[in-house]
Amino acid sequence: MLYRFCCKLKKKLKSCAHAKKKIVFYTYGDRKKQANAAYLIGSYAVMHLQKTPEEAYSLLVSQNAPYLPFRDASFGACMYNLNILDCLRAVHKALQFGWLDFTQFNVEEYEHYERAENGDFNWILPGKFLAFSSPHPKSKIENGYPLHAPEAYFPYFRKHNVTTIIRLNKKMYDSKRFTDVGFKHHDLFFVDGSTPNDSIVSRFLHICENADGVIAVHCKAGLGRTGTLIGCYLMKHFRLTAAEAIAWIRICRPGSVIGPQQNFVDEMQSSLWAEGELYRQKINEQENGSAKTAVAGILSGVEDISINGTNKSTSQRKTASQNHTEEEEEDCAGLTQGDKLRALKSKRQSRASTGSISLEENTVHTKSTSKSLSSEKRKRTRASLGSNRASSNSISKARAPLLR
Secondary structure (H helix, E strand, O other): OHHHHHHHHHHHHHOHHHOOOOOOOOOOOOHHHHHHHHHHHHHHHHHHOOOOHHHHHHHHHOOOOOOOOEOOOOOOOOOOOEOHHHHHHHHHHHHHHOOOOOOOEOHHHHHHHOOHHHOOEEEEEOOOEEEEEOOOOOOEEEOOEEEOOHHHHHHHHHHOOEEEEEEOOOOOOOOHHHHOOOOEEEEOOOOOOOOOOHHHHHHHHHHHHHOOOEEEEEEOOOOHHHHHHHHHHHHHHHOOOHHHHHHHHHHHOOOOOOOHHHHHHHHHHHHHHHHHHHHHHHHHHHHOOOOOOOHHHHHHHHHHOOOOOOOOOOOOOOOHHHHOOHHHOOOOOOOOHHHHHHHHHHHHOOOOOOOOOOOOOOOOOEOOOOOOOOHHHHHHHHHHHHHHOOOOOOOOOOOOOOOO
């Protein structure tokens, strides 16, 4: 939606027929629609008018009533609010780091692959993270939701340099179906709808920091657990705030990070920022020839700072996921939160028969996603991090965070 809105507005502004006219963008009295509209026009101002998020937001609120905050895709009471400024800051950071470039964006492919029958996956970071729904032992339709066997993903994954699979839900398929054909596969199970313990967060970060290619992460629906751990990576390595991380992940993959997972990401922000500072400091020392240890040693050495700031390799924080096994994941009706979210997503998408995941002759959501981040982009990222350090502080078919 954001892409189509920006294209339409840009076209009208450049049209000779509108050269002497003012363009009025309006919506109805529905406060949800007003918030969505404000996000769209505010993002346009950040992307195309070089406004800072704060400047764009001040224009939106100067003479208007407060906008409704955005919420998660859960079925319960709202536990965490995102406001429009959070979303605009996420867009701004994505521009700085090179994650968002509409000149390279393939909207047809994005809309194709986000559909359940075509794989249900989205890129979160071009060339680094792809989030997707869990594969199944065999391709079929279950409760109206198309399920895909691991083999259905192989052509796309190989074409776009996916080397590592991380599974966060219970074992629904044999991991050897990935490893036997050259993919690396890791299991980091924690219960659907819960938050990960520190050991899982540390292992996830370590795997991602050592992966050579793209990492494809999935839980049951590829939304809650998947978004939570990717959000931790964004905070550590790009110094995004928790709100910015959640907002960006939802912009890319609607419905991500759910219920208490939002508060968990928020609580992790300060410790992950500190851990990221130490990581970058040691990496810089090595690049300057001051450090003798290999990168792998640096990564493992970060463990002297635990996720929650105590001087231990792992913290003793208790979470629901530490006290449950895979067999306890389902509720009394045999349904998990992931099942309910997948059913809701499938219902809101128009029905189509299952087919091949492949989309011939198309590139990924951005044309750069089939490659790892270039050295030029890494330099730009480090420069952006340096300049930002001082100043850093359900499901709808509209792109999340436009979630109600």
